[in-house]
Amino acid sequence: MTESTPANSDITINELGGVTAIPGLLSGKVAVVTGGGQGLGLAMARSLVDSGAKVVLADMNEESLQAAVTELGGDGVATGAVCNVSDLEAVEKLAEAATTAFGGIDIWVNNAGITRDATIRKMTEQQFDDVISVHLRGTWNGLKVATALMREQDRGGSIINVSSISGKVGNPGQSNYSAAKAGIVGMTKAVAKEVAFKNIRINAIQPGFINTAMTAAMPQHAIDSKLAEIPLGRPGEPEEVASVVLFLASGLSSYLTGTVTEISGGRNICSRSPSPRRGDVCVEPRRGGPTFPSHLCRGGSPDHREKRPDVPAGTSGRCRSVGSVSHLAFCVPAGTFQPDGRAASARVSFSRFACRAGGRRRRRPCR
Ligand SMILES: NC(=O)c1ccc[n+]([C@@H]2O[C@H](COP(=O)([O-])OP(=O)(O)OC[C@H]3O[C@@H](n4cnc5c(N)ncnc54)[C@H](O)[C@@H]3O)[C@@H](O)[C@H]2O)c1
Known part of the structure; x- marks a missing residue:
């Protein structure tokens, strides 16, 4: 053990035995998490803050944003910016705000998301466009702004794009969402190749069925059939997604770029x-x-x-x-x-x- 390695007792371990934070791992780093006002984004932000990073949360929902900033410990470690990720100008302002608040950006998580589920027969063009706009355009906006800034800073960086198992296997009733999430994978790999020479790493995660407000809203029969597909036999918890983001954000994954990590309890292994x-x-x-x-x-x-x-x-x-x-x-x-x-x-x-x-x-x- 080296001096800078935290003692085991400092590592935050949850009741499932999962490691949710490693104090000091991200000391001096600044992270942006979009859609950070609640759900997975908030869990990711908590894990990053508890591991020493300063975090800028971006969300459309001002109320949950403020509550989340307070929960994370307030202005010294976290700040919030109201931002619609579909709007490139707003995302540029978000990067400026993060740089002003904490002096640059090392980690950027493109997490904001919505669902507008309907079968192809019933889905409207608006529902299709809304989902593509937040997930695909929003992630592209984040990549464009974050990579530009990271290149300029010239100190590397890590970007994590939140895809979904839906983007791998396709979910009925989610032609819009599955398309957007599959698109995020291609986008991740393309841009990872473009910026790797600057030591900017870009990876994607594909959560499966995770306990959040998004999944709580699903009908019971859909929940039952998804649970039946999970070899680990239970839904995931937001902290179990956050710990993978922590890994990808940190030097623990310094030789990983362009990867896609499934966080699904084994669902859809095949x-x-x-x-x-x-x-x-x-x-x-x-x-x-x-x-x-x-x-x-x-x-x-x-x-x-x-x-x-x-x-x-x-x-x-x-x-x-x-x-x-x-x-x-x-x-x-x-x-x-x-x-x-x-x-x-x-x-x-x-x-x-x-x-x-x-x-x-x-x-x-x-x-
Ligand atoms: N929950 C799951 O099981 C699951 C599984 C796979 C992937 N995901 C993905 O994880 C991400 C987070 O999901 P969640 O379950 O925490 O959802 P959530 O609805 O709890 O949180 C999403 C957040 O994004 C914000 N948001 C929505 N549109 C936005 C926009 N245009 N600009 C900025 N912020 C916006 C919302 O206000 C909200 O705070 C999403 O990309 C989702 O697709 C979730």
Whole structure:
């Protein structure tokens, strides 16, 4: 241990065992966090401040901005700027304000975001444009201003762009959001190549299902089906996103640029459903029994049978026609179903019939 290494007892560890701050790690650094008035942005700001950085929060919501600045310890360590990230001029003023307040910028987090969910059939042009404007244009504005300033300062820098797992896999009802979040990945890599020679690093993160106001607003059936896809079996906490931002903001990641880090509890590692766990039970297809959403159907599996030799042949996760409906035999967590086949747990949602590909006459096994 060197003199400048903080003692273990100084490192902030949360109840999940996660490290949320490392005092002194960012001493002398200045960070801007857009959308920092609440949610993930505020958690990131807290982690940066607790690790020694001074932070400028930017948000459209003046009220939450002021409350957040106070919560972080007030003017000496944090300040707020009302800013619409979609407006380049406003973002330029934000950078000026940060430079005036704290003498430059070393870290910039493009985090501000909104959702305007609707299926492609119902989504309006306005809903599409609003989401693209905040996420894609807003991130581009942040990159343009932050890289210009960092180049001028000539002391390197770290920029973190907040994408989403939606940008990797596409979420139904989020064609606008998924497009914007996928675009952020391409933008991250392109600009990372442009400015790497100045030791300016740009990385993206893709949070999955995190407990915030944004996800609390989702309907219960959508929450249930997302939880069913998470191998770690729980939603993430804002601090667990913040700690990755801290890593990317600091010298701990000095050789990383153009990367995309998924923070999702393993969700969407691939298109398969979660692996069976100890205590799982196998559900046989039967008339009136449970049906499964198609993502489980896709994941259902020869390899589940390999991992679970005790699962009898014929219950390998293939779709089976029982009467007029296709059912899926699958390994599910014990307690998911009551003896009569109704749901006993929220881990698997089965609100719609699975595997109806091919129509009533031509059913085929799911792959
Ligand atoms: N919560 C999740 O599960 C999750 C998952 C993946 C990605 N994300 C992304 O993380 C980021 C933060 O999400 P959150 O859950 O904390 O959301 P949130 O709604 O709690 O916070 C977003 C903040 O951005 C601000 N904002 C909105 N539009 C703005 C604009 N034009 N200019 C400046 N500020 C603006 C809001 O006022 C708000 O304070 C977003 O980019 C979101 O897409 C969230």
